[in-house]
Amino acid sequence: MDQKEPLVEVKNLKKHYKDSSRSLFKRNQSVVKAVDNVSFTIEEGETFGLVGESGSGKSTIGRSILRLTDITDGEILYKGKSVHQLSKQELREHRKSFQFVFQDPFSSLNPRIRIGDAIGEALLDHGLATKKEIREKVLEVLNLCGLAPYHIDRFPHEFSGGQRQRIGIARAIIMDPEFIVADEPVSGLDVSIQAQIINLFSDLQEKKQLTYLFISHDLSVVEHIATRVGVLYLGTLMELGSRDEIYENPLHPYTKSLLSAIPIPDPTVKRERIVLQGDVPNPANPPTGCKFHTRCPFAREKCKTIVPEFKEVEANHFVACHLV
């Protein structure tokens, strides 16, 4: 099946942040390994779901792929080209085909610019259309994203949270991208609005053959939208597989406990829950061996010292655990 070349290929990605907070008495140079040796691919037309708790490095990965941040080591290939080695000129060309949708679109909109101008900004900036054409194009994407034509001359504060997220999406798709990184795009929204936005993502994917990297902490949302899922913990992939594999046959203890932690809106369902002890460890000082061993209910001696290999246990289902 692996005949097709993947759209995005992430190879041994590492992103380390130096914490150079110096105090009067000590000079510590601790390194936070936000992303620590992560590899995965995204096929054309699929939705890759990246899940993890806060501090797991999911946003950093998304930003690295679009080169919104530098990387420490590793490689990211987009259609076979290394994204982090492109020249400024090439990068500018490249940027047209991939776009970003943020969690809070309000903070990424200038409060004094009409949303029609905000949406059309990228086209104008890239010199792709005349003002008149841009207006037409903006009206078209407004319609696609479920907004009304008269919204074009309004200001950001006149919109509700759900509408602002639609604006964020409109801004991304006006460039006719192939690939969109959506970072927690529905987290700040109410349930009834969240469903509208998730449906919008699905509709647009169908209409425009988009590929998504969908970053979220909410496993039930990801189950709904993703075709493949990667589970991150402290900057490392713990498990990777098709949606069916991850949700119906989770193998890593972390994935299992994440799934069991989600409250199910049905009072008659009584589940055996794996409640993890303790907090996510400090990423500046991660545990040795398997990073999850401090919270893992099944941890053994060797988990404390030996880093488990990220191995393929079934076709296209990868797990990093000694017990599998």
Added chain:
Amino acid sequence: MSDNTILDVKKLSTHFFTENGVVKAVNDVSFSVSEGQTVCIVGESGCGKSVTAMSIMRLIEDPPGKIVDGEILFQDKDLIHASKKDLRRLRGNDISMIFQEPMSSLNPVLTIGEQITEPLFEHRLLTKKQAKQEAIKLIELVGIGRSNEIFHSYPHQLSGGMLQRIMIAIALSCDPLLLIADEPTTALDVTIQAQILELLKEIKEERNMSMLLITHDLGVVAEVADYVVVMYAGKVIEQGSVLDIFKDPKHPYTQGLLQSKPVLNQRKKRLYSIPGQVPNLIDLKPSCYFYDRCEHRMSICGGSIPEKMEVDDNHQVACWLYEKEEVRT
């Protein structure tokens, strides 16, 4: 109303008087909480669930807010007309509250110990030594080890989950009869949320405490609630036992909410979504507030506000669909 009702909210209305007009944040809300019961108020942002909780605690800032009508009875004491002194005696003692953001609820320049012992001095009049012992016990009760070390540390040294545990410890310090928890797990990761929910359930059972939990998460509601109050645009649109609400929801909004939430292991091709958005609370029309978004709307719905009516034992809904034929026409 049963005999062991400890909190009774009757026709509560809290309005905010703003430059743009009067916001009817809480509009004719009634429900009660009995001993040992967990009542959940659920709704989307702006539905008035937090303002309801704040009104019970009498924490509404005046101006711009004001409780304009209704009664709040706690063990038959009238809270709306209670004096400052009485309120002081009540808060943190008989009724305690925990909030969504534990980080911003704790004072950053005081140690955890100083903050846990404060209500102990205030309400239980303990000596310094007794208070410290009690505080250490409380820290252990909420599942944090190293209690002595934690006692002397500052909020910034602890994680969000730990801080929420500390908030719970402070809330429990005087053995409250009622704990009001406003979105206590919303800012936390799922694995930590699971820990906190387990903790709250355990403590509640152990102490036969009542709990009023405010949340937007239907999953959390299904897990902890005995009784559910669904709010929309400042009004209660449906209330009933947790089984009634989840298994036999009557109001189109409750039905829509339940259907639009993606649920683990129940895949749908497309999520159900309620069209439109919540109305502006300033210029509400004299119609059912859900009128614009409702699939089942009839002519009467656009003309008058439906009253709450009993559809089943202890299950009430405010919707014209359930009114008798004669009244509707």
